[in-house]
Amino acid sequence: MSHDYLAQLNEPQRAAVEHTEGPLMIIAGAGSGKTRVLTYRIAHLMGLGVDPFNILALTFTNKAAKEMKGRVEKIVGGTEARNLWMGTFHSVFARILRIEADRLGYPSNFTIYDTEDSRKLINNIIKELNLDTDLYKPKALQGRISSFKNSLITPEAYWNIPELIEYDAAAKRPETGKIYQTYVERCFRAGAMDFDDLLVKTNELLQKFPEVLAKYQNRFKYLMVDEYQDTNHAQYLIVKSLASRFENLCVVGDDAQSIYAFRGANIKNILNFNRDYPDALALRLEQNYRSSKMIVGAANSIIKHNTDQLEKSVWTSNSEGEKIRVYQAASDNQEGQYVAGNIWERQMRQNTSLGNFAVLYRTNAQSRSIEDALRKRNIPYRIYGGVSFYQRREVKDLLAYLRLTINRNDEEAYRRVINYPRRGIGNSTLEKLTVSANQFGCSLWDLTERIDAYPQVGLNSGVQRKLIGFATMIQSFRVMAETQDAFALASHIAQTTGILKELSDDQTPEGISRAENIQELLNSIKEFTEERKSGPEELQRTDLSAFLEEVSLITDLDNDNPNDHNKVSLMTIHLAKGLEFPNVYIVGLEEDLFPSMMAVNSRADLEEERRLFYVALTRAEKTATLTYSLQRYRWGKVIDNEPSRFLEEIDEKFLDWLIPTPRQNPPIPDKYKLNFGSGREGQKKEKKKPQPLGIKKSMKPLRQSERKSAPNSADTSNFEFNIDLQEGMRIAHERFGKGVVERLEGAGANKKAVVKFDRHGEKKLLLKFAKLKAI
DNA sequence: TCATTGGGCTTTTTT
């Protein structure tokens, strides 16, 4: 198999492929061909006689794994590559955990709780403990528990760390440890693991059972980890222990693309690689093969503003390319219209596929205005992420029945379906069951199944009969599961439980779409069984648990539907990581949106946002278009925006500013003008034809202060700008209301004021943007 | 027990 693949690589790429023994760190700039390196490296290993059985590659998405496996197969042949283990941390570890589950006291068919399941459970626990949900916000607790897990702090360990206890006490949540402990117990009792558990339990397994560790150490003689900069502490430890025997560990990453600190990713894992492996070879891939010179240059000019980074200079020999266009929209809807119109024009002019276009945004909520505009023009699109198919209520309802059939202790599944469709088992019954289950330390199912033996639960015979009826039904599904395949069983369940009838009775548009989604779920189960039947022998299980094992870790990105190849892709920047598109639109480049409002207060957070912007821009191959909008609907209100600071950070020479000429509004009589503090709906709501866009090139947007007299910003006329601020001065801000200037920082264009607002707390405002008025 | 209503809260980002 000595192909000429080595000849297709540049110098450092080849070195990376050929350095097979010992630790290796590859710092791979955006678009520098790291996937190619990884695939060739695997092929190369196999060429040297390494058994694919001994190779493990951990990727960031299932899609990336699939793609890589496909590419390896092309080089070495399909049968050869079959034994390769490739997948995400979560899916690979789930597989290991299913094999070893009983050592940890889990059933091998354990349920994987998704975010919603675990939030609901936490919510229940808070209520059972009679705690105030205003203080103990389930989402906040969930985040905190997740961060404990990511740092491998068990509930027992929690009690021994005074800082944590004090922190929670200070936050008026002294019961946090109790909630955490209860949550862990309940998951265990339900035979369920959440996403974090897949890492935590794997680590526990490897630490507690040396023989298991040895087994997998010996199996995975060669380890490769992609996107290493996004690994968290648990992942780091697992990788480290798996690799400690042979130390044939190759990690690939780019500190400039680390965007998951918010979920525990630790950039130090990559920065300190050399400390763990002093003999490690470190290679840098700096030549970008993806993007034009304009895009690479612009991206470099952004990332320069970060102080925490490894030294590296990404360059390209690709063509110059077009300048990056920056467009200012008047509203979010108009932003959408511009993007849609521009995509349409471009694809006509270039006679290219719509699959070559992507619209990227910071938050999922931004997709709506883009979708509307694309729909109006009949441009087909596919939206990734957001409320994905498997999170829809009706889909989760049916899945809950399937889950309960396979794992009857699954508490969240039980709660979901015990009274859906209605069978007269309401909250009070459920509450009694919960109390007893907690008392006995058993699952809800255990009680339900033999409710007649537990008079102390206090249920009357009518309710008992209903519970037995429910249990009998689930048991019958269980029996069927022994012989039937997933599709037959799922159809049967949809039928017998009455879900199908319930939905087909509902002829509202939502009801119809729900019924369609159920049908779609059944179709995908059908597809699953068909695929499995025709697949490789060792993967022929078509039973329900095989399906459930897969389904909980499927993400939107993994479904590659050929029908989507001629559609515009819409997704968050986070999801876009690792992908590339000839034409990229990054929308919503506004202060408080991108960078996010949550991130502007600390340098570390802001740098992560900047890396996110870097990731977004480097997705583009040929053209990039940046847009922002002066007004946007957020939280049901119209909000005024300032252009993102990131726009300023890009070196001017890469940009092409497109500014629409100001709209000529009729003068508005003074009495209709609104003071700040109240909305300005009267202005905003008027439906105007999209104004003709007189495009002026090479022009920066007018700052708010310069725009003051422009007729399209009548609502700002109550404000006096560029006032001479003094510390201690009392001021008013259009959005935040009244406050006191605490201190002033910086000078010139970067002058900022820290203002303590009466109602919104302390904010740091960039003076050239903030509309402050002395009072 | 269940359906309706109104109030409060929400928005980062994901496996």
Place this chain on the structure above:
DNA sequence: AGCCCAATGA
């Protein structure tokens, strides 16, 4: 504006 939840009445 939409979603989730608690309170309310049938």
